[in-house]
Amino acid sequence: MDCIHCGLCLSQCPTYAEEGLEADSPRGRIYLMRALAEGRAEPTAEVTRHFDSCLGCRACETACPSGVRYGHLIENTREFLKQEQAPTKHRSPLVQVLEAVFPYSPRLDALLIAVRFGRKSGLIWLARRVGLMKLLGPLGAMEANLPPLRPFGSHRKFPVETKARGKEAARVGMVTGCVLPVLQPQVNEATSSVLSKAGCHVAAPRNQRCCGALHAHGGDLDTARKFARHNIALFEAWQAEHGNWDAIIINAAGCGAALKEYPAWLSEDAEWRERAEKFAAKVRDVSEFLAQEPFASRLQVLAGPPQPPAQPSRMPDATHGAAREAVPNTAGAASLPANASGRDDKLLPLEGDEQTKAAPGAPELASPRRVTYHDACHLAHGQGVRAQPRQLVKMAADGLGVELVPLGESEMCCGSAGTYNILQPAMASQLLERKMKNIQATGAGIVVSANIGCTLQLRGGARQLNSPLQVLHPVELLDQATQLTTDGRGEPRRGSAGS
Numbered sequence: 001m002d003c004i005h006c007g008l009c010l011s012q013c014p015t016y017a018e019e020g021l022e023a024d025s026p027r028g029r030i031y032l033m034r035a036l037a038e039g040r041a042e043p044t045a046e047v048t049r050h051f052d053s054c055l056g057c058r059a060c061e062t063a064c065p066s067g068v069r070y071g072h073l074i075e076n077t078r079e080f081l082k083q084e085q086a087p088t089k090h091r092s093p094l095v096q097v098l099e100a101v102f103p104y105s106p107r108l109d110a111l112l113i114a115v116r117f118g119r120k121s122g123l124i125w126l127a128r129r130v131g132l133m134k135l136l137g138p139l140g141a142m143e144a145n146l147p148p149l150r151p152f153g154s155h156r157k158f159p160v161e162t163k164a165r166g167k168e169a170a171r172v173g174m175v176t177g178c179v180l181p182v183l184q185p186q187v188n189e190a191t192s193s194v195l196s197k198a199g200c201h202v203a204a205p206r207n208q209r210c211c212g213a214l215h216a217h218g219g220d221l222d223t224a225r226k227f228a229r230h231n232i233a234l235f236e237a238w239q240a241e242h243g244n245w246d247a248i249i250i251n252a253a254g255c256g257a258a259l260k261e262y263p264a265w266l267s268e269d270a271e272w273r274e275r276a277e278k279f280a281a282k283v284r285d286v287s288e289f290l291a292q293e294p295f296a297s298r299l300q301v302l303a304g305p306p307q308p309p310a311q312p313s314r315m316p317d318a319t320h321g322a323a324r325e326a327v328p329n330t331a332g333a334a335s336l337p338a339n340a341s342g343r344d345d346k347l348l349p350l351e352g353d354e355q356t357k358a359a360p361g362a363p364e365l366a367s368p369r370r371v372t373y374h375d376a377c378h379l380a381h382g383q384g385v386r387a388q389p390r391q392l393v394k395m396a397a398d399g400l401g402v403e404l405v406p407l408g409e410s411e412m413c414c415g416s417a418g419t420y421n422i423l424q425p426a427m428a429s430q431l432l433e434r435k436m437k438n439i440q441a442t443g444a445g446i447v448v449s450a451n452i453g454c455t456l457q458l459r460g461g462a463r464q465l466n467s468p469l470q471v472l473h474p475v476e477l478l479d480q481a482t483q484l485t486t487d488g489r490g491e492p493r494r495g496s497a498g499s
Helices: 014-019 026-037 045-052 059-063 070-084 093-101 105-111 113-121 123-129 138-145 185-197 213-217 221-242 253-260 270-282 286-290 295-303 387-400 425-442 452-464 474-481
Strands: 170-174 200-203 247-250 283-285 367-373 403-405 444-448 470-472
Touching: 014 425, 026 045, 026 070, 045 070, 059 070, 070 213, 070 221, 093 105, 093 213, 105 113, 113 123, 138 452, 170 185, 170 221, 185 200, 185 286, 185 295, 185 474, 213 221, 213 253, 221 270, 247 253, 247 270, 247 286, 253 270, 253 283, 253 452, 270 283, 283 286, 286 295, 286 387, 286 474, 295 387, 295 474, 367 387, 367 425, 387 403, 387 474, 425 444, 425 452, 444 474, 452 470, 470 474
Parallel strands: 170 200, 170 247, 247 283, 367 403, 367 444, 444 470
Antiparallel strands: none
């Protein structure tokens, strides 16, 4: 606890920026941690509430001049609270359900059978119209934020190996995740596709487990460590049989931050500490890896030279070079509707000169020729990866003739934070409203972010505003950019990588 109480973290903390309460700031929470450790405070419900309200976004770590590792502190504090309090007081039934389902793809997939049937039969539409979904509380809101779902069992069809296209430049392992294969399988497919185009042989071993982030953030570090040991052993066994990898690729920011924390989680386990260090040393976010050479150059060849935007546009001067310091919210609680409309989103076409017309009720027109980038907290703050995804998004945008524009408060949390938007819906809604206002100010019709939680949250925000906003992962945009083969007149404008 090296906190010097300077207060530089305050303006970067989403809960403090929204509420202005010292106890709901990093500095205030560290004070409470010290009080608990020294016996000056008891783990009461009121004290616990201040820790529960923390998103764990780690923006305070970016701002801290003393290098306080707040992420470790909040996880260890939650572990302490879990041990000190009766489980029924600290862990609600909803938390227990989330921890029992979300980290396991087969369980999540099975649970969503009911959602698939309800959507296909129209029962969910009817329940929404008559207000029954509101009675389900957080579960009803969760359904509204779910994307279109593929048939049951589809996640099992992801290929174990994908060969490099052209000359092989690297061999990589790929972490496929637990929620993403069920809710956003297209992101894994785009990741494998782009890695292959960049010259990588991709291996995605079966029987992977959750990275452990969900349990670690909730204070169940014992379960998180079990997941970590399983994944380390699985990836070691694959490499022992098939040869070493140059990197282990992850496409979800929260998971990547957790994978890189394995050495810290297992630091007191002599048998696993060194194995965890070797594993974590190879972990790279997909953008972090692809921004390196020779991969970036190979993708640049496929994306082609910059294409002029069909409708050149400029952002208002006020949004250019926006300061990172957050402006406190003076409006109070969120004004976004409590429940989303639940309509299925379609990807907006990137071709065409006209602006996409906003649906009735949408406050702003969004241009499909303009894209902006939202920093996932655990990529920017947790891993320090900021420039690389922007480099790839710029490459893709230039190749597609789309303008990349900056986003105000791009590093401010969107309110997703794993399961935070389910467990703390009021604050999550306030932060989502703030984020959507910043996105609307850019006039972008496409927003890109590198974490499944963020993309689902932003899709939910777009639905609530009845906006045509398209939400993508950077590799999805890059995959589109490197698939085109003509310039619109039938003439080739892409080379072939690795030739």
